[in-house]
Amino acid sequence: MTKISIPFYELEDKLLQEQINFFNKHGFIQFKNFISREAVTILLLELNRVQRFLLESDIKKINGIPLKFGKDANGDPLIQRIAFTSYYSNTLTELLKDERLKLLLQLLGKYEGRIGEHEKDGLVFNHYVNVEESNFKQLGWHTDSPRDLFLGNRILPMLNVGLHLDDCAFDNGGLRVLPGTHKQNVFRLLFRKKYFIDNAADKKEVGFDIEAGDLTVHDGRLWHRVQQSPLKGEKSRRRVIYFPVITGSYQPKNAESPTPLYHKLGQFEFKKGIKPILISIKEQMKNNYLKRDVQ
Numbered sequence: 551m552t553k554i555s556i557p558f559y560e561l562e563d564k565l566l567q568e569q570i571n572f573f574n575k576h577g578f579i580q581f582k583n584f585i586s587r588e589a590v591t592i593l594l595l596e597l598n599r600v601q602r603f604l605l606e607s608d609i610k611k612i613n614g615i616p617l618k619f620g621k622d623a624n625g626d627p628l629i630q631r632i633a634f635t636s637y638y639s640n641t642l643t644e645l646l647k648d649e650r651l652k653l654l655l656q657l658l659g660k661y662e663g664r665i666g667e668h669e670k671d672g673l674v675f676n677h678y679v680n681v682e683e684s685n686f687k688q689l690g691w692h693t694d695s696p697r698d699l700f701l702g703n704r705i706l707p708m709l710n711v712g713l714h715l716d717d718c719a720f721d722n723g724g725l726r727v728l729p730g731t732h733k734q735n736v737f738r739l740l741f742r743k744k745y746f747i748d749n750a751a752d753k754k755e756v757g758f759d760i761e762a763g764d765l766t767v768h769d770g771r772l773w774h775r776v777q778q779s780p781l782k783g784e785k786s787r788r789r790v791i792y793f794p795v796i797t798g799s800y801q802p803k804n805a806e807s808p809t810p811l812y813h814k815l816g817q818f819e820f821k822k823g824i825k826p827i828l829i830s831i832k833e834q835m836k837n838n839y840l841k842r843d844v845q
């Protein structure tokens with residue numbers, strides 16, 4: 551496990567060829583200071599407000615995607631993963647309109663991309679904290695692409711863009727990636743590691759020094775995980791918002807959207823091994839195929 555030294559890149563009014571080359575080679579990139587510390591503070595207040603609203607309204611799912619609940623250090627209820635968060639916040643919707651984000655579409659090469667505010671899981675808010683009753687302290691190895699298989703789609707290039715809202719030095723855990731794995735074949739994409747249950751460090755993984763306000767972008771096919779913080783309580787807190795940049799046909803979700811199988815399966819099913827998952831993928835693909843036939 552090594553800390554990678556990434557050139558100091560910032561996202562300004564154009565992407566540099568060097569930045570595109572870096573992304574193409576490694577499958578990820580980090581842009582420093584995408585937003586200021588003051589803007590981070592405003593976003594955190596806004597996310598707090600959204601969380602309070604969701605708790606008070608007893609909302610458990612958004613567009614079919616379940617919220618993930620836990621408890622904070624002081625025992626207060628905490629929502630540790632919120633999908634489609636921007637539905638409850640104009641500030642977040644406006645953030646997605648930032649002109650600089652459009653530059654990221656160039657990282658898709660010949661594919662035409664768009665910011666997926668209404669697709670997949672939309673704008674996701676992840677909130678990790680290492681306390682006893684937290685349900686989100688780490689995240690096992692995965693790529694973001696097989697979700698396409700679950701939805702019956704071919705795997706198309708996509709990006710996952712993360713805006714980091716806490717400082718998270720390499721030694722404090724956080725995002726770990728396996729550089730270059732975005733170029734693997736489908737077999738390696740499915741079987742390199744056990745999805746979500748493998749949390750072990752890989753000798754080829756790399757991590758980052760992240761500061762609040764930094765932006766990271768990774769290819770959806772890249773293997774990555776989140777390392778648990780060695781610290782406890784407040785110092786372990788890690789809040790990140792993610793949104794997808796998508797290619798292919800427009801597939802917006804709405805309040806009637808069913809819960810995708812990969813959320814229903816959850817980690818329990820992953821523990822049973824890959825076989826039930828493959829059967830589920832096959833079933834889901836068949837269902838989607840049939841549905842398309844009927845339309």
Ligand SMILES: O=C(O)CCC(=O)C(=O)O
Binds near residue numbers: 676689775
């Ligand atoms: O929290 C992170 O940095 C990564 C989250 C992630 O990989 C995911 O939600 O798919």
Ligand SMILES: [Fe+2]
Binds near residue numbers: 692693694774
């Ligand atoms: Fe991911």
